[in-house]
Amino acid sequence: MEISHAKQVINIDAKLTERINELLSHYPADKKKSAMLPVLHEVQDAHDNWLSIELMDRVAEILEVQPIEVYEVASFYTMFNQKPVGKYMFEFCRTSCCAIRGAEDLMDYTCSKLGIKEGETTPDGNFSVVGVECLGACGYAPMLQLGDYYKEHLTKEKIDALIDECRDNKVNLH
The missing domain is CATH 3.40.30.10 (Glutaredoxin)
Structure with a gap:
């Protein structure tokens, strides 16, 4: 996994929180991890199309999983960017x-x-x-x-x- 040292403003605002909660509602309450891919997509879209370590840590908190579990998914799929990318x-x-x-x-x-x-x-x-x-x-x-x-x-x-x-x-x- 490539680690980015770029700073990212993390903004999990009310609109994004509402969208994440809507996604989570599609899965059993004790299986939040199942929502990881759609949640990562939404969070990345809301943060200039990339996921910093700090942002992935925040997703881990939301999904109640270990940060390494989020890093593994984000580093496996090419659709997730771990450094700033162009518009x-x-x-x-x-x-x-x-x-x-x-x-x-x-x-x-x-x-x-x-x-x-x-x-x-x-x-x-x-x-x-x-x-x-x-x-x-x-x-x-x-x-x-x-x-x-x-x-x-x-x-x-x-x-x-x-x-x-x-x-x-x-x-x-x-």
């Missing part, structure tokens, strides 16, 4: 269908265009580029996920247009 996170599928169709080259192209390496964030905090495991859209390869949306049948031209749309704040992430 626009380009998650390139890098498994077979996408790889065969050129996803690695497009990821390299995107990194070059943004002046970063895979796993890095641009200095302005707007863009991150990461490779992830199968996103389940093999018929639309190569593809990436941006926020809640898939961007499919990618080309360099589509990447250029997507970067421009992000810079112009014309991309809906949710």
Whole structure:
């Protein structure tokens, strides 16, 4: 697990608490741990798309589990970020269908265009580029996920247009 030393403001406000309690209501009271994935998603979404150690500790308190149990889950799944990421996170599928169709080259192209390496964030905090495991859209390869949306049948031209749309704040992430 990569440990982040960045400081994060933890804000479990009334709205987030209400949402967490609603999620917990779907599980037996003595099995709060069962809600870990949806709770982590909600908490991460409310905290600039990343989970600091302190925030994961807070989730452990809420779920009444040991902090290590939260760390194990958060470090296993690529959908959870343990360091600050860009507002626009380009998650390139890098498994077979996408790889065969050129996803690695497009990821390299995107990194070059943004002046970063895979796993890095641009200095302005707007863009991150990461490779992830199968996103389940093999018929639309190569593809990436941006926020809640898939961007499919990618080309360099589509990447250029997507970067421009992000810079112009014309991309809906949710």
